[in-house]
Each structure stands twice: as C-alpha cells, then as structure tokens.
Amino acid sequence: METPHSILRKYWKHDRFRPLQEDIIQAVLTGKDVLALLPTGGGKSVCFQVPALLLDGICVVVTPLIALMKDQVEQLKNRGIEAVAVYSAMPRSQIDILLDNCVYGQVKFLYVSPERLHNDLFMARFQRMKVALLAVDEAHCISQWGYDFRPQYLQIAAIREFHPEVPVIALTATATRQVAFDIMDKLAFRAGGVKFQKSFARDNLAFVVRKSENKEKKLLEVLRKVKGSAIIYVRSRKATQDIGSWLSQRGITASHYHAGLSFEERTSRQDSWIKNQVRVMVATNAFGMGIDKPDVRIVIHLHLPENMEAYYQEAGRGGRDEKRAYAVVIFHDADIQNLEVKAEQSQPTGSYLARVYQALCNYFQLAIGSGDGESFDFELQDFSERFHLHPAEVFHALKRLESEGLIQFSESFYSPSAVHMVADRTKLYEFQIANAKFDPIVKLLLRLYGGELLSGFSKISESQIARALKVGQNEVVDILKHLHELRLIIYLPVKDKPQVTFTLPRQDAERLPIDNKRLEERRVLILSKMKAMSGFVTKDRCRMQLIQEYFDEETDRTCGICDVCVKNKKDADDDAFANMRAEVLRVLQGRLLTIEQIETHISPSDRELFVDVIRDMVDEGILEYDSAWKLGIAKQKR
CATH class of the missing domain: 3.40.50.300 (P-loop containing nucleotide triphosphate hydrolases)
Known part of the structure; x- marks a missing residue:
C-alpha cells in the first residue's frame, strides 16, 4: 500500500x-x-x-x-x-x-x-x-x-x-x-x-542594503566579494542587456533574460545558467518562476521592486540549499522617487482602461459580442504607436484589464506545434488508399507519435518530420495545414509571440464591467505597499524583522546577519572589529592582495567578521580595488 x-x-x-x-x-x-x-x-x-x-x-x-x-x-x-x-x-x-x-x-x-x-x-x-x-x-x-x-x-x-x-x-x-x-x-x-x-525568517539568507551613487561600481564589488551563482534583477529589458554586456566586458560571465526573447533563447540562456556555464543572470522579473536552482549564492536588485511580496519572492531564490546566501539591494535616492512614479503609473483610471480596451478591439477588428476565447499575436510597440499611447502605460492597463477578467495578456507565450488525429483508424485507412501522396506523412505521424496522437494532442516537430520525409519544412507545414482543412487532423502551429486573449465576448467600452471604487481602493493599497518597500531600504532596523513585521509575524529576535545587525554587532564589539581591521591593514601594508590571499594570511577564526570588516573598509574608502580586483590601502589613507 x-x-x-x-x-x-x-x-x-x-x-x-x-x-x-x-x-x-x-x-x-x-x-x-x-x-x-x-x-x-x-x-x-x-x-x-x-x-x-x-x-x-x-x-x-x-x-x-x-x-x-x-x-x-x-x-x-x-x-x-x-x-x-x-x-x-x-x-x-x-x-x-x-x-x-x-x-x-x-x-x-x-x-x-x-x-x-x-x-x-x-x-x-x-x-x-x-x-x-x-x-x-x-x-x-x-x-x-x-x-x-x-x-x-x-x-x-x-x-x-x-x-x-x-x-x-x-x-x-x-x-x-x-x-x-x-x-x-x-x-x-x-x-x-x-x-x-512556515516562518518568513530565512536563517541562511543575509539581507543587505547598500546606498551608492555609483551602482555599477558597487555591483562589481559585491560580485567580487561573494562567489558563486548570481541573479541580478533590473526593471527594463534594455537594462538586462546593458548590465549583462558590461559585466562580461569586466571578466564576469553573464547572460540576460526577459520576456521579449524567443522561447529558444530563453531556454538556452536559462540552461547555461543552471549548469553554471554562466555565473550571472541579469533579468527582469519574468525570470525565476518555477526554476529550482538550489545553489544561488547572491540575488541583487539594482532597481527597487514594487512591493515587499515581490521582493521576498525574488530574494528568496537565493540559498535554497540552506547554505549562506545574500540578498542585496543597491539603490540611490532617485530610485525611491522612481518607485513612487511607477506605482502611480501602474494604477490606470477606469477611463484610461476603457480607452485601451476600445483600441484593442479596433486593433483586432472585433465586433461587440464577438471574440470570446480568441487569441491574437500582439506587438506592444506597434499597438502603442498606432493609437498614440505610451507603451509603459499600455502595459499596466493590459495587466489591469487582465486582473479584471476581460483579457489575458501573456508577454512570453510559447506553445509548440501540436497535432490530434480526428479520423478513426477506418476513416484513416480509407483516406490513405484514396490519397496516396499523403500516405507517407500519415504513416510517419503514427509511427513517431503513436497512440497519443489518436487520444489527444501530441507535440510535434515539423523539422523532424521534414528530415524523415526528405522534404522542406515549409512543405510539411503546408501538408499539415491541408490535412487540417480536410478535417483529418487538428493542426496547431507553433506560437512564440506575446498573446492577448479575450476571456469574455467583446464588451461596450463605455460600459465595461469594472468597479471604479475597487480601482481606487487598489490604488491606495498599491501605494501603501510601495511605501513599505521604500521603508525597507531606508529604515535602520534588522531587515529580517522588517520582513516578518510586514507579514504580521511577531518576533523580538534579530537575524544577526543582515547589514544592520552586522553594524550593530560592530558597534557593540569594537575591540574585535578594531583588531581585525588592524590585521587587514598590517597584511596589506605596501602590497596588493585578493580577498582570498588576505584571508589566507590572517586565517580568521570568525570568517563572517572578516568579510564584514573588508566590506566596511571598502565602503568607508579605507581600502580600494585596483584594475585587477586586488585590494590595497586607499591612496589617501597611505
């Protein structure tokens, strides 16, 4: 049993x-x-x-x-x-x-x-x-x-x-x-x-916030200090590419990921990162859902997430193997202002939703009462330009129309080609006898995909079929479409573009079933969540306590490993920190060493203390990196 x-x-x-x-x-x-x-x-x-x-x-x-x-x-x-x-x-x-x-x-x-x-x-x-x-x-x-x-x-x-x-x-x-x-x-x-x-506390995940006017320089410092697989979250698709290229030029293997890439590109980049062929994945929030990679050592946010829920989920992709990992936010004052602007932008009014919905219906030429369940390829930029709308505002309107149940909007939709054999074996045999030219492809489909083809939909590969029949792939597609028209099969060609699906018949845009009172309540709620996120990076309290408090988990326990706790520990134990700093300065007197070489020279009994001291000394400008990423005493301190 x-x-x-x-x-x-x-x-x-x-x-x-x-x-x-x-x-x-x-x-x-x-x-x-x-x-x-x-x-x-x-x-x-x-x-x-x-x-x-x-x-x-x-x-x-x-x-x-x-x-x-x-x-x-x-x-x-x-x-x-x-x-x-x-x-x-x-x-x-x-x-x-x-x-x-x-x-x-x-x-x-x-x-x-x-x-x-x-x-x-x-x-x-x-x-x-x-x-x-x-x-x-x-x-x-x-x-x-x-x-x-x-x-x-x-x-x-x-x-x-x-x-x-x-x-x-x-x-x-x-x-x-x-x-x-x-x-x-x-x-x-x-x-x-x-x-x-389960408690929201993660004993192995150290939350660290760094305020810096030069975020790229700080990013490099963090990646040099913490070894291992990394995710860097940014807001825009362009930023994923820019930061990924910038890191690669500086000797850190990096790839980028966003919903605008093809399915093959997304899959290939994701696999390279999972197999540790690439160390860093620079991505929008489209990356990470459903990915089980336990050995992510650091998750870095270069732009502030919209709310604590999203941040906790994304940061939580670090250290799933229960070994020490870091969740780092790098920000400057302008990021707080940008977060406020984006939070306002993300909550369109009822009238703007009606305008975008009407434009969608015109774009796809849908009459009132039609379109229920229909899906369409969708190009955000083309749509926005045609109707003189701002792409970012359109995006948020589409997400709101989705949450209201009027449409479904899929940024990165991929569905492989599939076939279902409608005809039973008797009708199939009669068709093959009467249409000899189609006999090879029918036999091949049955041989390759067998019973699944008859009982339901089977994923197929047109290129595999083309190679087996020694014909071009376009010819295979044409034959499958013809068999579909003859109602012998149902053929669903591959889809790999953003999709808009109308989940209700097309409505009258002036009478959309939208609760404007609820929209306003949502706006107030979203803004309050945004303020909680900005408070997380600006308050001088244990970061884990702030997270637990946000999720209504009461605790007096501090984590001991976030940047605030480390600072408090340093203030409470000045002697240990002072002695370690003196040791680091002694070892670096007149020479340049990597962090690993410094650690070998000192052999610290408390490695966490050693890492924290190095981090603080760099932040305070006492130590600086050279072009080869070796540490030395800053020129003005020598």
Whole structure:
C-alpha cells in the first residue's frame, strides 16, 4: 500500500519531506481544507501532488501563471504522471479534447487558469469529473488585500458546490494575516479547516542594503566579494542587456533574460545558467518562476521592486540549499522617487482602461459580442504607436484589464506545434488508399507519435518530420495545414509571440464591467505597499524583522546577519572589529592582495567578521580595488 513517503521516493527520488510538508499532506489526506503558507522554494507543489497521487480521482489545480502551469505539467509527465493544462490561449477544439480526457481518461492532474472556471465548456465537464482534490496556487490572488488580486479567483468557491465533499488546498508564498483570513473566507473553508505557516525568517539568507551613487561600481564589488551563482534583477529589458554586456566586458560571465526573447533563447540562456556555464543572470522579473536552482549564492536588485511580496519572492531564490546566501539591494535616492512614479503609473483610471480596451478591439477588428476565447499575436510597440499611447502605460492597463477578467495578456507565450488525429483508424485507412501522396506523412505521424496522437494532442516537430520525409519544412507545414482543412487532423502551429486573449465576448467600452471604487481602493493599497518597500531600504532596523513585521509575524529576535545587525554587532564589539581591521591593514601594508590571499594570511577564526570588516573598509574608502580586483590601502589613507 502506497504512503506519502513511498510516493515521494517513487516519483521525486527524495527520502524525506521538507519542514511542514508532511503535516500539510496528512491534513489533506484526512479531508481537511488547508491553507499552506510556505516561502519561495519551500516545496509547495509537493504538498498537493503527493496526496493527489494517493487519492482516487483527479486533482484540479487553479493557477494564473501559464509558464509555471506548463512547466509543472511537463515535470509530471517526465515522472510518468498524466497531466494536462487548459488556459485561454488554446483553441476550443483542443480544450474540448483535453477536458474529455479528464472525464474519461487516466489524467491525474488538470491545471486550469482562473478565467476558465466560469466557461460553460469547463463547467459542464468539471461536474462530471471524479475530483479528488482542488488545489489553488498563488492563493493570495483571491484577496482584494493581496498585491495581485484577480476577481476570477472568486469563482472557485462557486465550483466547490459541485463537489462539496472534496477538500481544497490553498498555497501561497506571501500573505499577510489579513490576506490569509481572506483566502480561507473566499474559498469557503469548511469547519475544521487548518492553516500551516512556515516562518518568513530565512536563517541562511543575509539581507543587505547598500546606498551608492555609483551602482555599477558597487555591483562589481559585491560580485567580487561573494562567489558563486548570481541573479541580478533590473526593471527594463534594455537594462538586462546593458548590465549583462558590461559585466562580461569586466571578466564576469553573464547572460540576460526577459520576456521579449524567443522561447529558444530563453531556454538556452536559462540552461547555461543552471549548469553554471554562466555565473550571472541579469533579468527582469519574468525570470525565476518555477526554476529550482538550489545553489544561488547572491540575488541583487539594482532597481527597487514594487512591493515587499515581490521582493521576498525574488530574494528568496537565493540559498535554497540552506547554505549562506545574500540578498542585496543597491539603490540611490532617485530610485525611491522612481518607485513612487511607477506605482502611480501602474494604477490606470477606469477611463484610461476603457480607452485601451476600445483600441484593442479596433486593433483586432472585433465586433461587440464577438471574440470570446480568441487569441491574437500582439506587438506592444506597434499597438502603442498606432493609437498614440505610451507603451509603459499600455502595459499596466493590459495587466489591469487582465486582473479584471476581460483579457489575458501573456508577454512570453510559447506553445509548440501540436497535432490530434480526428479520423478513426477506418476513416484513416480509407483516406490513405484514396490519397496516396499523403500516405507517407500519415504513416510517419503514427509511427513517431503513436497512440497519443489518436487520444489527444501530441507535440510535434515539423523539422523532424521534414528530415524523415526528405522534404522542406515549409512543405510539411503546408501538408499539415491541408490535412487540417480536410478535417483529418487538428493542426496547431507553433506560437512564440506575446498573446492577448479575450476571456469574455467583446464588451461596450463605455460600459465595461469594472468597479471604479475597487480601482481606487487598489490604488491606495498599491501605494501603501510601495511605501513599505521604500521603508525597507531606508529604515535602520534588522531587515529580517522588517520582513516578518510586514507579514504580521511577531518576533523580538534579530537575524544577526543582515547589514544592520552586522553594524550593530560592530558597534557593540569594537575591540574585535578594531583588531581585525588592524590585521587587514598590517597584511596589506605596501602590497596588493585578493580577498582570498588576505584571508589566507590572517586565517580568521570568525570568517563572517572578516568579510564584514573588508566590506566596511571598502565602503568607508579605507581600502580600494585596483584594475585587477586586488585590494590595497586607499591612496589617501597611505
């Protein structure tokens, strides 16, 4: 008889659970509604995937992140577990077949985006599914007090009515006490529902804030001091490329990543970084979701995130192996002002949303009442220029229209080519006899992709088919399109451009179903979150305490390793710091050495103290680096 531990060993090859995982799994298996608050990297997916594999029926997973959804489906399939995903950019025919397989087939996990929940096609099949568990990922999206509120999440309580006995597990990495209460309320937790919460404190992650007028110079200093894999977060796509090139020119291997790159480019760069062929990834916040790299030693923010939730998630990608890692913010005064401006920009008015929505409908030539479920390739720059709008303001309007449930906007959408064989074997045989010229490709499709092609959609490679048939790839595409027109197959060509999907039929722009009062409440909330972020970098308090306080976790304990705690420790123990400084100056008298060489000469018993002293002496201008990144006593101090 299978147990949680045997399932963990069988599919994940692990011998033990992380803290709280087993408690959460046992609560789910006893039929309780569960809220799991686990930090980034805490293993949230295991908390619903393991019990789902022990329960009889399908697990329906609601998540708004298409990239994460597709990644988890792929991971489950690689483990030999049947899983599918349904989201807005899919054609209706594909959704129809996938949902049929969830009712009649062996599918164990159905991932679905929230806007699908009120769709008639989904609702009809959901009622007939044998549902064992309902998992709600990114559960903070259900709360109007959360930083990423999505009204579509409010539909989840309604679909519970069709399977009232089925437990729900809600998961998030970031929720205040108010948001946690709201999640349980809006998801209609039953009596006996429980909350599990891991402390927001990370004992191995040192939060450091550095104020500098020369951020690039400070960035180099930080990367020279802390060895190992690194992520640098910046706001713009251009900055990823500029900073990545700048670092490469200075001998630090770096790549860059943003949503505007092709799928192949993103995948290639991500793989090089994961394999440590490249040390530094310079990225926008499009990078990191679903990436499990445990040995990231440092996460650096060169631009301030919009809120503490986003910052904590991004910083939390450091040190998942539980070894010492650093989360560093490098800022100057102008960054605080820029953050305020961007926070205001991110909250468009109802009238501006109506203007952008009307422009979208004109752009795609949609009549009122049409477009429901349709997806379109979208070029932000072209759209903005055509309608004389500012791209940054349009971007925020699209995200707000998405959160209001009118559209779905995917910046980095990739969907590989797929084929489903509509004809049964008898009709297929008759077609091959009557159309000999198509016989080779039909046989090849069946040989390469087999039963999956007949039961559902199979990912295909046109280039592989072209090589096997010794023809051009364009010819293969033309043949597949022709077979699609003949209704022998359903052929879905590759998509690799930003997508806008209309999740409701086109509305009258003057009567959009938008709550203007809620928009204003959101604006006030977002501005308050922005102020908490600016307070984090300007207040002279233990950084970890500030994070815990923000998430309503009361503690008197200081972390002892953030920049504020180190400074306080130095002030309280002047002798130890003074002695170490004197040792460093003695060793460097009349020569230049690397940090490693200085450490070898001194052999400090307290390495943390040594690193902190070096950092302070550089910050104070007592020590300086030369062009070869060796340390010496600053000229004015000699």
